[in-house]
Amino acid sequence: MTINELQDQIIEEFAQFGDWMERYEYLIEMGRELPPFEETHRRPDFLIEGCQSRVWLYPSFNDGVITFEADSDALITRGIVALLVRVLSGRTPDEILGTDLWFIDRIGLKENLSPTRSNGLLAMIKQMRLYALAYKSKAEQS
C-alpha cells in the first residue's frame, strides 16, 4: 500500500466514529497496540521534548527503508505517534520527504498541529523528516 492509500484508509477508519470520544478511544487503542519500545533506545538522543508529554523516536535504516520505533508517556500522544509510525515506517527517505500528510487534518487532529500546542506532533513529523534527510544524504555519499 502506498503512503497515500494508507492515508485514505486511516481517514475512512476515523470517519466511522460519531464523536470525539470514540476518536480518542481509537487513538488510545492504537497507542496501546504500538509494539513495546526497546528500553536501550530510551535515551535523551531519541527524546523529542514536548512541553507536556515525552515522545521517543528511534530510527533505523536497512535495505533503503527507514524503520521507526516510538513511544510516549501519554496514551493519546502514543496513539498519535503510532499513526505516524504506521504511515511513515518502512518507507524510503524519498517517500517520507515527498509526502504531504493531509490525513491529520482530515481525522480531526488539526488542532494538534498548531505550533502552540504542546503535544509535539509537529516536532515528531519534523524529526521523522530530518532522519529521512540524514539517511538520504548518507546513502548518496556511500
Next chain:
Amino acid sequence: MPLSKSIEAIRADFPILAITVHGKPLVYLDNGATTQKPLQVIQTMDELYRTANANVHRGVHCLSDMVSERYEAARETVRAFINAPRREEVIFTANTTASINAVAFSFGERFVGEGDEIIISGMEHHANIVPWQMLCERKGSKLKVIPFSDEGVLDLEAYRNMISGRTRIVAVTHVSNVLGTVNPVKEIVAEAHRHGIPVLVDGAQGVQHGTVDVTDIGCDFYVFSGHKVYGPNGIGVLYGRAELLNEMPPYQGGGDMVANVTFEKTTYNELPFKFEAGTTNFTGAIGMAAALDYLTGLGREAVAEREQALLAQATAGLSTIDGMRIYGTAPHKVSVVSFLTGKIHQYDAGMILDKMGIAVRTGTHCAQPLMERYGISGNIRASIAFYNTEEEIEALVNGVRKATEMLA
C-alpha cells in the same frame, strides 16, 4: 456573611462564563492561571478609551488631568485593598514576574554581595526562583531553599536554622499555585525581622482569596498580578516599604521617573514614580481597580467562604475516584486541587476534559522543582473561583471519573 449578590447575578457579570466549547457549556476551572473579567472591568476600560484617554502625568490639558487623577485613584484603591500604609508605596508594574524581577535587581544591586544568601521556599513558582538565581549569578551569592512536607507544609524549623548572618532577603509565596497551601507568612516575616532581614511575599495566588493585610503580615514587599484578581492582564503591583524603596536604585530609566535631567547628571523622581519609567499601563491599573472594587463589593470574606465550600466539594468528590492522589493537603489552603489518578498521564486527562468543555491546567504549573519533590512529571490542577457552581464541580468529578475509565 453571604455574598452581596446571588450566584446567578454574579455569573451574569462574567459574560464569558456563558459560552460553549466543543459544543459543551464552558466549565472554567483554570482560575489559578488567569481569572475571567466582570462587565464592571470590561466597561470601565471601554469607557476609559472612549472618553478619557490621554497620557498620565504629562499634559496640562483636561484629559490628561482626568486620567492622571483616575490612575492615582486606582493606586489608592490598591493601597486600601491590601491595607498598605502609604499610597506611594504602591508601584504599578506589568505583573508579578516584573515586580519580583524589579526587587531582585534593584534590592540586589544595593544590598546583596558575594557570599550573601537568599532564602526562598521549595514550593515557589518559577517567577520567584529564576530572578533570584540570576541575582546569585550576578553577585556570587547563594540560594537556600526551605523544604516542605508531603502534605505541602513548609518546615519552619528548617527555615529558622537556615537564617544566617549572610541572609539578605527572604522571598516566599503567600499561597502555593500548585498545592494551594496558605503559608504562615506573618510568622515567616516575624522570624526574618528578628534578624533584620526583609521579606518579599509573592501574592499572585493569595490576593484573590479573601482579605490580605500587608501591614498585619508585616512584609517588606508584596507583589501580585491584575489578571489573577479579575482585572486585565499586563498590570501588576509591587508594594514596598517606602524606607527600603527609597534606598533602592531605580531599575529602569526613562520618562516620568526623573526629577531633573542634564547630560551631566540626572536626579530621580520620588516614590512611586521613581520605579515607573515610561508610559505605564494606566488603563490596566484603572481596570484592575474596578476589579478590586468588584471583589470588595461582593464581600471578600464571603468570596473566600464560598470558595472553601466548593473546594470541600471538589476534594470530597475527587477522593471517591479509584487511585486518586491529591497533592497538597495542608490544613490551611485555598480553592486549588492538584491531582493524578492511577497511572494516567495528566496530558491525556486534560485533553479529554477539554473535549467535555472543562478547562483545567495540566503540566508542571511553572513549578518544576515542586514536581520533582513529589517525583512526578506534572499533574492536573483545578483552580476554583467564587463564580464556579456546585454543578460545575460535579461536572469536573464526573469528567475525571470518565477520563480515568477511558485511560485505565
